[in-house]
Amino acid sequence: MSVAVIGMLGVVLLLVLILLRVPIAVALAASGLLGYAAIDGWLPALRMFGLVPYQLASAYSLSVIPLFILMGAVAARGNMAAELFQACNAVFSGVRGALANATIGACALFGAICGSSIATAATFSKVAIPEMRRHGYDPAFAAGAVASAGTLDVLIPPSVLIAIYAIVAEQSLVKLYAAAFIPGFVLAGLYVLVVWIVAAIRPHWIPKVEATPFRMRLRASIGMWKLGVLFFFAVFGIYLGWFSPTEAAALAAFVAIIIAFATGAMGWRGLIDCLLETVYTTAAIFFIVVGAFIFSRFIVLTQFPNELAKWVQVAGLSPAWVLLAVIALYVVLGTFLDEVSTILITVPVTLPLILGLGYDGIWFGIFVTVMCTIGLISPPTGMTVFVIQAQHPDIPVMRIYLGTLPFLVADFVLVALLIFWPSLALWLPRVLY
Amino acid sequence: MRRWRERASTACGLIAAVFLMAMMLLTVADVTLRAAFNLPIRGVYELIELLLAWTFFLALPCVFLRDENIVVNSIDDMAPRFVPLLKRSAGVLAAVILAVMAWQGFIAARDSIEFNDVTADLGLPRFWHWTAVLLGIVGSTLAALVMAFRRRGAP
Numbered sequence: 001m002s003v004a005v006i007g008m009l010g011v012v013l014l015l016v017l018i019l020l021r022v023p024i025a026v027a028l029a030a031s032g033l034l035g036y037a038a039i040d041g042w043l044p045a046l047r048m049f050g051l052v053p054y055q056l057a058s059a060y061s062l063s064v065i066p067l068f069i070l071m072g073a074v075a076a077r078g079n080m081a082a083e084l085f086q087a088c089n090a091v092f093s094g095v096r097g098a099l100a101n102a103t104i105g106a107c108a109l110f111g112a113i114c115g116s117s118i119a120t121a122a123t124f125s126k127v128a129i130p131e132m133r134r135h136g137y138d139p140a141f142a143a144g145a146v147a148s149a150g151t152l153d154v155l156i157p158p159s160v161l162i163a164i165y166a167i168v169a170e171q172s173l174v175k176l177y178a179a180a181f182i183p184g185f186v187l188a189g190l191y192v193l194v195v196w197i198v199a200a201i202r203p204h205w206i207p208k209v210e211a212t213p214f215r216m217r218l219r220a221s222i223g224m225w226k227l228g229v230l231f232f233f234a235v236f237g238i239y240l241g242w243f244s245p246t247e248a249a250a251l252a253a254f255v256a257i258i259i260a261f262a263t264g265a266m267g268w269r270g271l272i273d274c275l276l277e278t279v280y281t282t283a284a285i286f287f288i289v290v291g292a293f294i295f296s297r298f299i300v301l302t303q304f305p306n307e308l309a310k311w312v313q314v315a316g317l318s319p320a321w322v323l324l325a326v327i328a329l330y331v332v333l334g335t336f337l338d339e340v341s342t343i344l345i346t347v348p349v350t351l352p353l354i355l356g357l358g359y360d361g362i363w364f365g366i367f368v369t370v371m372c373t374i375g376l377i378s379p380p381t382g383m384t385v386f387v388i389q390a391q392h393p394d395i396p397v398m399r400i401y402l403g404t405l406p407f408l409v410a411d412f413v414l415v416a417l418l419i420f421w422p423s424l425a426l427w428l429p430r431v432l433y
Numbered sequence: 434m435r436r437w438r439e440r441a442s443t444a445c446g447l448i449a450a451v452f453l454m455a456m457m458l459l460t461v462a463d464v465t466l467r468a469a470f471n472l473p474i475r476g477v478y479e480l481i482e483l484l485l486a487w488t489f490f491l492a493l494p495c496v497f498l499r500d501e502n503i504v505v506n507s508i509d510d511m512a513p514r515f516v517p518l519l520k521r522s523a524g525v526l527a528a529v530i531l532a533v534m535a536w537q538g539f540i541a542a543r544d545s546i547e548f549n550d551v552t553a554d555l556g557l558p559r560f561w562h563w564t565a566v567l568l569g570i571v572g573s574t575l576a577a578l579v580m581a582f583r584r585r586g587a588p
Contacts, residue, residue, distance in 0.1 A: 017526075018504075019508060020508070020519055020522075021504050021505070022526055023503065023527060024503050024505070025502065026502070026526060026527045029530050046533070047537065049537050050536070050537025050538040050540060051538075053490075053534060053538060053566050054538065054541065054563065054566050057485070057486035057489065057490065057562055058483075058562055060481060060485075062485060063481050063482070063485045066453055066456070066485070066488060066489075067457060067460075070457065246460060247460055250456070250460035250461050250464070254457055254458070272450070275453060275454060276443070276446045276450055278450070278453060279450050279453055279488060280492060280501060282453075282489060282492060283449075283492035283493045284496045286489045286493075287496060288503060336507055337505060338503055
């Protein structure tokens with residue numbers, strides 16, 4: 001059996017195991033082990049299998065993940081979301097779509113710190129959806145706005161998903177965070193634009209809310225200070241070259257704990273819950289990373305990415321067609337795989353292909369991350385949609401999907417912007433480093 | 434049985450949480466000492482790596498005991514009757530895979546200890562890294578087996 005056929009069979013086995021409800025980490029490890037053994041023999045395969053967990057256990061670069069998750073867990077528990085929503089509402093007050101835009105702004109800032117789309121969507125579905133419905137917003141649009149804005153955390157630094165991409169793609173996390181900054185806020189801006197367009201076309205979906213007096217707006221805006229402090233440590237400390245990503249994550253987590261204690265938003269019990277939540281989430285993610293590294297050793301052995309790149313060259317496919325195929329791949333995978341698994345499974349194959357076309361590894365990290373935000377709201381398994389539906393069972397899930405459609409258009413506009421204008425992502429890292 | 438599982442996972446989680454907290458405090462102390470007194474903590478990278486290994490591997494059995502592994506459950510709506518069987522089979526496969534990993538890890542650990550493998554800066558014996566790895570994988574194997582053979586209908 002040729003190496004290429006073994007490679008294909010390995011990928012098929014992986015997909016079958018995943019669809020048969022085998023944990024993704026186990027499916028990756030099992031198909032990686034069998035494939036490696038089929039090509040190189042059992043002895044080297046078993047040796048690799050025993051060493052990968054140890055090699056990952058001593059990978060300093062991975063330490064950034066639990067620390068950013070901890071910071072997010074503390075921020076989520078520390079009542080920062082409600083204050084931020086009020087502050088953003090004060091900023092947009094008096095404009096049509098103010099509440100929806102406040103939701104987008106608050107989700108962008110809170111999601112960046114929280115780092116979990118599910119937690120962001122769950123928090124804002126409690127904070128923002130009742131408020132929007134109370135003011136006569138269309139329930140599907142309100143839910144769609146929260147579901148879509150909840151995914152902004154995946155892109156806006158410090159993003160855990162980008163940290164995972166940096167590890168698997170062996171790219172600089174510092175440069176990736178710099179590259180994600182502008183596209184992240186451009187996407188938030190596009191979402192705001194979507195709200196204004198929808199408000200113009202369907203004004204009855206988004207009624208105008210009375211403006212808040214200036215003094216109250218000023219007072220509410222002060223509520224942003226906590227997240228401002230965290231954002232400074234977690235993001236600008238890295239950009240300014242003061243801290244490494246791990247140091248920034250540790251400092252931001254520490255400051256988040258101090259703020260939560262000082263403001264009385266969290267006690268010892270809350271801290272223990274945050275720590276437990278963090279170690280459980282970290283272990284689930286790391287286990288997939290272990291499986292993905294075993295699988296990627298097998299993929300490297302098959303030479304599959306190089307063969308694919310050669311095939312593309314021989315077939316004379318233009319970069320545009322290859323990019324379209326890559327977009328289609330991520331759209332399809334996004335319908336049933338979570339974003340961490342999507343990155344870990346695909347990047348070892350797609351990155352060499354894209355690099356072969358002359359694109360940049362940092363640019364591709366941002367491109368893939370945007371594609372993952374699309375997967376988070378795509379039917380049939382848009383995770384943030386399900387989270388909102390669980391808390392608002394009276395809004396049918398299909399109606400929430402319809403509510404996310406205008407925002408999906410914005411996601412694809414960002415994809416197009418990244419393709420036709422790569423400097424959108426590459427300008428800032430070029431200037432800073 | 435459920436209560437026993439909860440206690441075991443909370444105990445493992447709490448110990449892992451102590452290592453996570455130590456990781457955070459050590460990094461904060463290093464940054465502060467470096468910034469204020471130009472006195473960085475020697476070998477902080479190696480200590481963080483070791484603490485990370487203990488954090489991750491001690492929490493790994495909890496993922497199995499709490500049934501929190503990331504899975505694609507699209508089949509649940511299509512063939513709900515087969516879900517319990519698929520869950521059990523997946524648990525057995527996970528236990529087998531983890532047992533093979535533990536077996537091979539043990540062989541590699543033995544070699545590392547025989548060669549007195551230590552870290553470059555602080556000279557920490559790699560034994561401590563391997564202990565975390567093997568404890569986590571063996572614990573996860575047992576946890577996967579417990580979950581695979583729990584009574585039908587048990588939460």
